[in-house]
Amino acid sequence: MRIRSVALLSLSALLLAQLTPALAAPPPSEFGTDYDDPRTPAPAVAVPDTKHCQVEIVRHGFRNFDPYQSTYTPPTACQGPWSKVVLRMHGAVKGVQYDRLGHITIGGVGVFRTSTPEPSADGIAWDVEKDVTSYAPLLTKPQPVVMELGNVVNETYTGVLDITVTLDFYTTSRRVPAAKTANVVLPLQDQRREESDLIGTATLPRNTTRLVGEVYVTGSGGGCEEFWDTSAPAETGYSCPDGSPYREVDVSIDGKPAGIALPYPYIYTGGWSNPYSWRPSPAPRAFDIKPLAYDLTPFAGLLTDGKPHEFRVHVNGVPAGQSGWFTVPNLHVWTDAHRSQTRGALTSYAVAPLTKTDQVSTGSVSTKASRTLKISGYVDTSAGRIRTTVQRTLRNTSEHTWTEGETKDSLDANWRDTSIVTSGGKVELTDLDYGKKGLLTFLPNATVPGGYDVVTDLKIHDTIRTTHGLTKETYDGRASWIYNVPRDQRHATGTQTVRFQSLGANGCYDHTLQAVNGIYTKDLHRC
Incomplete structure (x- = not known):
């Protein structure tokens, strides 16, 4: 992208296809000095x-x-x-x-x-x-x-x-019973950074039975790593030459790889060189950046000796010496109420190397990547021996093409991160499937000297399937403005449709918001 810096309480099923009357006024012909307060179609948190x-x-x-x-x-x-x-x-x-x-x-x-x-x-x-x-x-x-x-x-x-x-x-x-949570939540101690890696230690309770790590992670800071999914090798001549667009966030324990995950390709409200694409509604997840989750329970029985153990978060794919990644890891720890000491071991360990191909030429990068992990272990608890197997599969495909001068720049990328955890006879599935497909054009304006027409067409999908249900969030928008002119001469226009759907324990939820030039024109609930 050429201009980087421009950058549940479920509703009742009786609300069938209801259009909010307050949205009846026609929208303006272009963006003015105000736009509607930002909203998302996601449901409110369900509370008792x-x-x-x-x-x-x-x-x-x-x-x-x-x-x-x-x-x-x-x-x-x-x-x-x-x-x-x-x-x-x-x-x-x-x-x-x-x-x-x-x-x-x-x-x-x-x-x-x-x-x-x-x-x-x-x-x-x-x-x-x-x-x-x-x-x-x-x-x-x-x-x-x-x-x-x-x-x-x-x-x-x-x-x-x-x-x-x-x-x-x-x-x-x-x-309404108390929520079931971990017994302890820990940050890493003695944190330090080595390039894009974050390293720290944690001393787990001696009676640990289950261990889940989470990492809040974003490529950010305004540099090329904020737009990592459009990165390209230097020989292509692209304006963000940070190598292959594949990124992966890995967790290791005492030097041994223990978890793998794909980062989410966040778009902030100045992203894709078009702030008008995100007015009034932002891209999916932009207001609530979710942590990556890693079930590390197969290692739990090795970490109950009362000693500090090293945890490292590594962003795979970042060029040497490059910064721009924010990582904050936490550990959620479950303990045994009836035993002061638990022990265990790894029983099988298979972490495959990354398989990746980049087909590179002037004006294009085509990437395919995949990786798998399967680790098993057990913990001896007061309830007996608990065996846990974690399987994770990562897949990424990306087609990125651009014309000379990046006057036209297109991306079609998809990510799939699937986790299956089997523990104590129970199976938990988490299947993340998300992607973006868009085109950015940056062409001289026909009537404004020195001005450029910036036009963005973009679709985003974000689907989460679990053992307990499904959620799907989508964005479909088109926006244009004139670059390199005073703000009151930008003549910006934009349309967007955002939708959130879910099906699970809280029933069916389906909410669509549409907006034209910053004003909501439709607020539609189905189910």
Whole structure:
């Protein structure tokens, strides 16, 4: 892409094909000084009908790169255990500002990562919800809170990011039990970086029975690794010559590969050289950046000796000496309530090398890649010997072509990350299937000297299949604007359709939002 810097509470099934009357006014012919507050079609977090309490952990206007710090104190009126804990963020910004990336840690553990929308001159506000019940073990005692949301405010970039974040705690009842979570959630200690790797240690409880790692990871920072999925080898002449577009996030324990995963190709609200593509709705996952998950239980029995063990997060495919990847790992640990010491071993281990081909020529890169992992182990617990087998399969295909000068730049890429975990006779499937197909054109404007018409056509799909259900989120949009002119002469236009569908324990959910030139024109619920 040539211009890099421009960059559940389920609804009732009775709401069949309902069009919100408030959206009846015709949209403007092009973007003006304001657009609708950003929304996504995703459902609200499903919460129980029990007593709940709210604790505020962030209230701050971010204008620089200083982190905000506070102290979390558990709610005295809603003491645990809890049935649900929900993080809710409200943001507001006006003026001129780029999209920014934010992250929250509680007790050193990463619990939330987000990107912000680019504002209108008149100002926007938006809300994000995240189910953070899995972090409940952290929240039983006071903890330090840190939110980082680096921002620049000056005469040109005037937007201050006003952010409020709360935690809502939902109690239990006779009908609503406490949530089932890990017993301990740990950050890595003594963290250090070696190029794109993050290394740290963790000392696990001696009675560990299960271990799941998670990594919040994004290619970011405005450099080429923010657009890693369009990278190309230097010999192609492409403007981001960071080698093959394949990236993989690997976890090793004491030097032994233990987990593999594909990163998600996030698009922030200035991405694909067209901020108007993301007004008012962002790309899937942009407001709630999800961590990658790794079931490391086959190794658990080797880590219960009370000693620190080294964990390394490695981003495979990043050129030597290149930076631009953000990684925050956590460990979720389950323990044995009836035994002070557990032990175990690996019983089989097969981590295949990466299989990858890049067909490279001037103006094109065609990539196919795959990798597999299968690891088994056991832990001897008070309930007997628990055997766990983790299988993971990664697949990526990518077709990237461009014309001379990158006046036309197209991408058709797909990722598939499938995990099957068999433990204690139970099988858990997680199948991630996502991709993007788009074309960016950058051509001289016929009437404006020095101006360029930037046009983006893009489709995104994001499907998650699990043992318990399915979710699917899609984006389909087209936007255009004139580059290299004053803001009030951009004559930007854009249409977008975003849709979220799910089917599972909470029933059927299907929500579509359509917008024209920044104004929502359809809000449709089905099911």
